[in-house]
Each structure stands twice: as structure tokens, then as C-alpha cells.
Amino acid sequence: MTYNYCEDNPQEFLAAFNSLASSKNASVDTIKTEVYFKALHGLPIQAVRQAADDLIREPSPYLPDAGTWYDRADRIACQMYDVSAQKSLPPSKSIQRDERAYLITAREEFLQKLEAFLGRPVSEKSAWRKPVDDIVLPTYACLSCHDTGWVQQEKDMQEMKLYGPSGGQPTVKKCGCSTTNVVIKARFAAHDARKRETVKRGGRA
Numbered sequence: 001m002t003y004n005y006c007e008d009n010p011q012e013f014l015a016a017f018n019s020l021a022s023s024k025n026a027s028v029d030t031i032k033t034e035v036y037f038k039a040l041h042g043l044p045i046q047a048v049r050q051a052a053d054d055l056i057r058e059p060s061p062y063l064p065d066a067g068t069w070y071d072r073a074d075r076i077a078c079q080m081y082d083v084s085a086q087k088s089l090p091p092s093k094s095i096q097r098d099e100r101a102y103l104i105t106a107r108e109e110f111l112q113k114l115e116a117f118l119g120r121p122v123s124e125k126s127a128w129r130k131p132v133d134d135i136v137l138p139t140y141a142c143l144s145c146h147d148t149g150w151v152q153q154e155k156d157m158q159e160m161k162l163y164g165p166s167g168g169q170p171t172v173k174k175c176g177c178s179t180t181n182v183v184i185k186a187r188f189a190a191h192d193a194r195k196r197e198t199v200k201r202g203g204r205a
């Protein structure tokens, strides 16, 4: 997914800003417009527009400050990014197939080297000749979070200013897959089942 940034779409930004300001009965002038544009210019215009629409629907009678609009748009942009990253991931089946194909090739190469080294063919009963179907490959339903449900959150501007790009506390956020990931769902189901079982046996959950 490619993003159109706010700075390349000043007309759209202006339209969103005017709608937001008039919905809150606020006056708009060049300086105010510039301040808001400067704050929001680096975000995707879709997120900026969506955030403005959300703020218009909220009951507050005041024009939200540029920081509030920025925070909203930034959060929406993050979600958009998560969703598009999920969409671009190959389904887990093809990951498994790719790993399998890779494994078969790697093993054939290894066997050839091994036989050359030994100077004789490797026995058909050897583990190296085990059918690939017997091998369980670790695969992830989600490559972003490796099925933990959490991904590291990028630092926001304020944190960057305070601690620099590598300082401060690392923070995590929910991965975009958390509601659809079958592995995570199965883990929760197993956890619930264990809990019920423990309660049934009179133990503490």
C-alpha cells in the first residue's frame, strides 16, 4: 500500500481543516492553518481526513488543538499500516510450502556432500532420508509478531525528543493480527480449557 502524504495534498488538508473548524464554530486564518498543516504534514492524508471526521462527530464544542488531531491521525495511520502489512503477508500455507521446498533442497545438497565425504551412499534408513512429510516445520501465522500478538511500537515524536531514537522504555502494541490470528485463538482456547479443567478438579484457576 502506498500512502499519499498530507504535505502533497494541501487542498485535501484544507478541506478537512475547514470542515472541522466550521463544525466547532471556530474561525480559520492563515497562521492557524499553517500551524495545523505543519503539525500534520508528515502523516498520510487518509488518516488526517479520517481523524478530522472523527473529531467532527465528537460532542466537544471546541476546535481540537493540532496535537490532538495529530495523535488521532497518527493512531489511524498505525492501524492502516498494520492492516496493510497483514494483507501483504503470504498465507501460512505458502510459508510452510516454501520452507519445505527450501528444506528439501538444502537436505539434498547436504546428502550429496555427506556421500562424497563418506565415499559411499547414505543408508536408506538414515534419518537424513526421512520423508519430508514426517518433519514438522515451525511456521508462523503472522510474520510480524511471530504469533505472540504483540509488536514493538515505534517511538512517537515526543519520546524521540526526550530519549533519542534508542533510549527510553521499549513499548509494545497489539499486532494487527490479534483478532484474526488462528494460532493466538487456539492458544487462548487451550488456556480457557485448562482453566475450566483445573476449576472442575477443585484447584485454583
Ligand SMILES: [Zn+2]
Residues within 6 Å of the ligand: 142, 143, 144, 145, 146, 147, 148, 149, 150, 175, 176, 177, 178, 181
Ligand atoms: Zn501478528
